[in-house]
Amino acid sequence: MSAQREMKEKNPWPTPVTIIIIIVIGVIAIVALVTVAVLQNKSVPQKYKYGIVLDAGSSHTALYIYQWPAEKDNNTGRVEQTHSCKVKGKGISSYASEPWKAGESLKECMGEAENTVPKERAHETPLYLGATAGMRLLDIVNSSASKNVFQAVEKALQNSPFSYQGARILSGQEEGAFGWVTVNYLDDRLKQGLKTTGALDLGGASTQISFISDNFDGSESPINSVNFRLYGNDYNLYTHSFLCYGKDQVLKMVLANQTQSGATTVLDPCFHSGYNETKNYSVLYDSPCVSGRKPQEAPEKFDHIGKGNFQECQKAVKSVFNFTFCKHSRCSFNGVFQPPLQGPFGAFSAYYFVMNFLNLTDTSMPLETVKQKLSQYCGTSWDKIKRQHPTVNVKYLAEYCFSGTYILTLLTEGYDFTAETYSNIKFIKKIKGSDAGWTLGYMLNLTNMIPAEAPDSPPLPHAGYVSIVTLMTILLIGLLLFVALRIFWPRCSKKTQIV
Numbered sequence: 001m002s003a004q005r006e007m008k009e010k011n012p013w014p015t016p017v018t019i020i021i022i023i024v025i026g027v028i029a030i031v032a033l034v035t036v037a038v039l040q041n042k043s044v045p046q047k048y049k050y051g052i053v054l055d056a057g058s059s060h061t062a063l064y065i066y067q068w069p070a071e072k073d074n075n076t077g078r079v080e081q082t083h084s085c086k087v088k089g090k091g092i093s094s095y096a097s098e099p100w101k102a103g104e105s106l107k108e109c110m111g112e113a114e115n116t117v118p119k120e121r122a123h124e125t126p127l128y129l130g131a132t133a134g135m136r137l138l139d140i141v142n143s144s145a146s147k148n149v150f151q152a153v154e155k156a157l158q159n160s161p162f163s164y165q166g167a168r169i170l171s172g173q174e175e176g177a178f179g180w181v182t183v184n185y186l187d188d189r190l191k192q193g194l195k196t197t198g199a200l201d202l203g204g205a206s207t208q209i210s211f212i213s214d215n216f217d218g219s220e221s222p223i224n225s226v227n228f229r230l231y232g233n234d235y236n237l238y239t240h241s242f243l244c245y246g247k248d249q250v251l252k253m254v255l256a257n258q259t260q261s262g263a264t265t266v267l268d269p270c271f272h273s274g275y276n277e278t279k280n281y282s283v284l285y286d287s288p289c290v291s292g293r294k295p296q297e298a299p300e301k302f303d304h305i306g307k308g309n310f311q312e313c314q315k316a317v318k319s320v321f322n323f324t325f326c327k328h329s330r331c332s333f334n335g336v337f338q339p340p341l342q343g344p345f346g347a348f349s350a351y352y353f354v355m356n357f358l359n360l361t362d363t364s365m366p367l368e369t370v371k372q373k374l375s376q377y378c379g380t381s382w383d384k385i386k387r388q389h390p391t392v393n394v395k396y397l398a399e400y401c402f403s404g405t406y407i408l409t410l411l412t413e414g415y416d417f418t419a420e421t422y423s424n425i426k427f428i429k430k431i432k433g434s435d436a437g438w439t440l441g442y443m444l445n446l447t448n449m450i451p452a453e454a455p456d457s458p459p460l461p462h463a464g465y466v467s468i469v470t471l472m473t474i475l476l477i478g479l480l481l482f483v484a485l486r487i488f489w490p491r492c493s494k495k496t497q498i499v
């Protein structure tokens with residue numbers, strides 16, 4: 001009896017039970033923590049927000065739908081293109097005489113947008129329309145026609161379930177700058193503060209060049225300067241848009257130069273030998289880029305006959321550039337200031353369409369070789385070209401010799417890319433699934449999706465945080481168990497000895 005009392009005083013708890021309880025609690029805690037960690041890291045179906053931009057270009061309109069994770073509205077989520085739709089027919093500026101058709105033309109793509117954006121998101125999805133050089137030109141020649149086209153387009157867009165934010169003409173400067181933002185945003189260069197890529201955009205009616213140059217602070221030519229503060233970095237961007245230097249308008253200018261005498265036959269070195277089409281003087285001279293030069297005594301039509309000669313085509317194309325006057329320290333052409341070229345460049349839109357067709361997107365190829373290949377292509381007969389490419393749109397096909405020659409002339413003579421710097425250009429269509437062009441940059445800007453300052457980021461990602469807490473708790477429980485065993489195990493052993 002006294003021995004039993006002594007034992008109870010020395011060992012007041014039922015030790016094995018206590019240990020079992022501690023172990024059970026410990027195991028339950030570990031299982032609970034691991035479960036929480038696993039559930040926390042399990043991917044939940046992503047919810048997205050959306051934005052829509054219509055690019056109303058001179059040659060056609062395209063609709064782009066962008067999406068980004070809904071919970072990362074605070075400028076940290078990645079915006080990506082989820083759908084695009086090419087509007088059938090020509091650009092909205094071509095509907096000047098029947099504006100209602102401009103609105104009608106958008107219906108099919110707007111229908112696709114309704115099927116892409118979830119219904120519950122539609123009312124909060126911003127919808128923008130930006131028009132470029134085609135509408136800039138229409139506005140110059142007939143501003144009331146331009147207003148009527150916008151009215152028709154607005155009516156169509158206001159009737160959509162989306163949050164319509166307006167339709168307007170972008171300035172050339174905006175078109176250049178937003179194209180640059182798109183390229184650098186998609187390449188993740190802005191967020192990380194990396195060296196940027198210049199942007200070369202070739203449209204149907206205008207062309208843009210935009211890049212950062214250490215030698216440009218905006219003082220020499222303020223109209224070419226755009227300042228941004230993005231993710232905590234300041235950028236002083238050089239940008240210029242050449243109205244009338246898109247490839248369709250340059251083709252008109254080159255042909256206008258060859259029809260100044262009002263001839264009925266034009267032998268054109270930029271078209272393949274064997275090409276022969278009868279064209280209207282009125283159609284050729286219908287644009288403000290050439291209208292002032294229409295010959296007085298022009299007949300109604302002319303025969304446009306191909307000659308297929310690259311060297312002569314280069315000369316003809318060069319005639320539309322003016323290199324004779326420059327009131328700045330240096331110019332590209334037409335008296336426009338341009339600082340020295342700097343950095344890699346992404347060349348998109350028609351740059352890509354044309355060079356991709358010609359199999360000339362590889363810029364590691366020496367420039368001389370590129371010219372030789374193009375020369376060979378231009379020298380090929382029209383019959384052979386048609387036979388080799390039976391599925392290609394004949395209008396594009398007839399123009400690739402001219403378009404390739406214009407691209408090389410613009411890059412080398414116009415912007416001053418040399419045999420050495422030509423390899424800095426990369427012809428691109430898409431970056432990580434999104435089309436290169438001004439639309440994404442435009443939407444990012446209007447929705448304030450790129451903050452001026454770098455957003456504060458947590459020191460650890462969520463998964464890392466959960467893992468570390470789990471690990472630390474397991475270690476702590478292990479330590480507790482160890483201490484408990486050290487304290488109680490000797491007593492348990494003693495107890496058996498006593499008993």
Ligand SMILES: Nc1ncnc2c1ncn2[C@@H]1O[C@H](COP(=O)(O)OP(=O)(O)OP(=O)(O)O)[C@@H](O)[C@H]1O
Nearest residue numbers: 057058059060132133203204205206246349350353
């Ligand atoms: N596959 C192709 N091959 C050749 N040319 C093409 C092809 N697709 C489009 N183009 C032409 O490329 C040019 C540029 O097209 P893009 O859609 O970028 O210009 P746009 O937006 O209509 O013009 P702008 O920006 O001057 O208003 C246009 O002349 C168009 O007709």
